[in-house]
Amino acid sequence: MKDRARHIAKLVFAAMGLSALLMTGCVPQERTSVRLDPDLSAQTGLDIDFVQVHNDVIDAFGDDNPYVFITNLYIDGTNDPKVLNVTATCLDEATVEDAEHFAAAALRRASDAIAVQSNEYTGGDQQSFGNVYDSFAIKLSVSKDSAPEGEFLLYLDIPAGGEIELDPDIESYEESWFDQRSMILNNTVYRSGD
Numbered sequence: 001m002k003d004r005a006r007h008i009a010k011l012v013f014a015a016m017g018l019s020a021l022l023m024t025g026c027v028p029q030e031r032t033s034v035r036l037d038p039d040l041s042a043q044t045g046l047d048i049d050f051v052q053v054h055n056d057v058i059d060a061f062g063d064d065n066p067y068v069f070i071t072n073l074y075i076d077g078t079n080d081p082k083v084l085n086v087t088a089t090c091l092d093e094a095t096v097e098d099a100e101h102f103a104a105a106a107l108r109r110a111s112d113a114i115a116v117q118s119n120e121y122t123g124g125d126q127q128s129f130g131n132v133y134d135s136f137a138i139k140l141s142v143s144k145d146s147a148p149e150g151e152f153l154l155y156l157d158i159p160a161g162g163e164i165e166l167d168p169d170i171e172s173y174e175e176s177w178f179d180q181r182s183m184i185l186n187n188t189v190y191r192s193g194d
Contacts, residue, residue, distance in 0.1 A: 056113035066177035069094040086140040099142040099154035104166040126169040
């Protein structure tokens with residue numbers, strides 16, 4: 001019995017020694033160096049991921065937004081040539097003014113999403129749409145749900161650097177919509193079942 005226990009102990013120690021030997025032979029011998037002049041400059045010329053832009057814009061609109069008349073939204077684009085495409089459909093009751101407010105919001109949110117991906121661009125604010133559209137052309141269309149194909153409530157085809165004749169101050173529109181909605185909800189009288 002003692003011999004058997006010694007034999008098992010020898011096998012265990014041999015296995016441990018062999019595995020320790022194998023592990024020390026597999027240690028990588030990487031050499032690192034410190035770079036005294038790292039490149040911290042902004043990377044330019046990066047390709048924009050338009051699937052991510054689409055998802056970011058959809059997320060930015062969220063569930064509780066004033067553009068309830070928009071029934072469908074799709075955003076894509078190309079990096080060469082630089083073009084942003086925004087295609088939306090809306091309820092038949094929507095007006096041109098509604099479509100213009102929505103277009104401004106979509107362009108602001110798209111420029112913010114592009115600026116997140118590449119720091120050579122700046123997002124928009126209440127005074128401008130940022131510098132994204134200095135480089136990217138815009139093709140934007142909003143059509144009514146029942147409109148025949150090719151008939152648009154609003155259509156923009158603006159070359160890169162062209163003037164965007166929309167108001168970038170979407171905050172004022174959105175705040176007034178929320179105020180009106182709150183007022184309507186506060187003044188709504190609900191009747192209990194008689």
